[in-house]
Amino acid sequence: MSAYKSFSKQKPNGQKQNGDEDTRPKNRQRVLMLSSRGVTHRHRHLLADLNSLLPHSRKDAKLDTKTQLGQLNELADLYSCNNVMFFEARKGKDLYVWLSKPPNGPTIKFHANNLHTMEELNFTGNCLKGSRPVLSFDAAFEKQAHTRVIKELLTHTFGVPQTSRKIKPFVDHVMGFTIADNKIWIRCYQIAETESAKAKPGDGDEDAAPTATVAKAGKGETNVSLVEIGPRFVLTPIVILEGSFGGPVIYENKEFVSPNQIRSDLRKAKAGRYNTRAEGTVERKAKKRDMGLRTGEGPRTVDELDERVLFA
Structure with missing residues (x-):
């Protein structure tokens, strides 16, 4: 009870x-x-x-x-x-x-x-x-x-x-x-x-x-x-x-740092690498042009039989 x-x-x-x-x-x-x-x-x-x-x-x-x-x-x-x-x-x-x-x-x-x-x-x-x-x-x-x-x-x-x-x-x-x-x-x-x-007592590994x-x-x-x-x-x-x-x-x-900022930084990093490669390509072309290594571009020496020399 x-x-x-x-x-x-x-x-x-x-x-x-x-x-x-x-x-x-x-x-x-x-x-x-x-x-x-x-x-x-x-x-x-x-x-x-x-x-x-x-x-x-x-x-x-x-x-x-x-x-x-x-x-x-x-x-x-x-x-x-x-x-x-x-x-x-x-x-x-x-x-x-x-x-x-x-x-x-x-x-x-x-x-x-x-x-x-x-x-x-x-x-x-x-x-x-x-x-x-x-x-x-x-x-x-x-x-x-x-x-x-x-x-x-x-x-x-x-x-x-x-x-x-x-x-x-x-x-x-x-x-x-x-x-x-x-x-x-x-x-x-x-x-x-x-x-x-x-x-x-005594069973098992004591060091475990x-x-x-x-x-x-x-x-x-x-x-x-x-x-x-x-x-x-x-x-x-x-x-x-x-x-x-x-x-x-x-x-x-x-x-x-917000996830939007992280994704924006990653996109800018990728764009920066591409821009670096593009600028390097332009610089190499300009260097070859200045050295006269590109056909039709760069400084040309004036020949003695050139019209600008004959009719000067």
């Missing part, structure tokens, strides 16, 4: 009933995910993968405009979302990711590259649909002010609250955020637990490095390892705005 009472005080997702509610403030987060016109199939599959990993997200149709992004605040208010993830595609090849906290902000604009979806990677890892992730952040996020803002916004966007209606009461995967080369590398791993037989973390569980032992699930992508922060899709710029990445 006591066991029945203890279980009856809990909801199906592991939460307590109203009689034993926690007085701490609840984490109520909901993410609106949508894209602009012109996204490629890879961008669309990445958005679908993130939507499947985040049970507290709501996917919406494509946004027709790329200039009036303030409309996203109205959409977020319409769907009762306090986070927005917007995929902006440029020229059918460049992808920019906007993370915002409507209606007051802040807003972070990223450039996404090195995209690899779950279908492309085909990893062996898997997780339960609707489960909550463990967010793992690099210690470098605490070193600078703008990285702390980025960490907070990533936590609100990718952190699934316990009060969400679509979640399952399991935590079976990890989302890792690492800073390297002033970029944020995002990976997703499954927490795999396998039971192993108890090894006798362990491949997984071993946690004791009762009589036996459990090997806990991480298996990558996907997707993979890298985010380069560009600007941080004070408001939601607007307002003054509070941080700007001076080292960021």
Whole structure:
């Protein structure tokens, strides 16, 4: 009877009933995910993968405009979302990711590259649909002010609250955020637990490095390892705005070079090599003409029987 009472005080997702509610403030987060016109199939599959990993997200149709992004605040208010993830595609090849906290902000604009979806990677890892992730952040996020803002916004966007209606009461995967080369590398791993037989003392190679973390569980032992699930992508922060899709710029990445500028520099480099060859060809022809090596061109010596000499 006591066991029945203890279980009856809990909801199906592991939460307590109203009689034993926690007085701490609840984490109520909901993410609106949508894209602009012109996204490629890879961008669309990445958005679908993130939507499947985040049970507290709501996917919406494509946004027709790329200039009036303030409309996203109205959409977020319409769907009762306090986070927005917007995929902006440029020229059918460049992808920019906007993370915002409507209606007051802040807003972070990223450039996404090195995209690899779950279908492309085909990893062996898997997780339960609707489960909550463990967010793992690099210690470098605490070193600078703008990285702390980025960490907070990533936590609100990718952190699934316990009060969400679509979640399952399991935590079976990890989302890792690492800073390297002033970029944020995002990976997703499954927490795999396998039971192993108890090894006798003296068995095995003592010098061999362990491949997984071993946690004791009762009589036996459990090997806990991480298996990558996907997707993979890298985010380069560009600007941080004070408001939601607007307002003054509070941080700007001076080292960021837009893909358009990179492609323009490559075209100019190719054009410069062609112009150098063309100028060299003109110089060689002029040199041969001055030396009299080209027929009908260059300086000619005046003969004694020339008309200009005879009838001078």
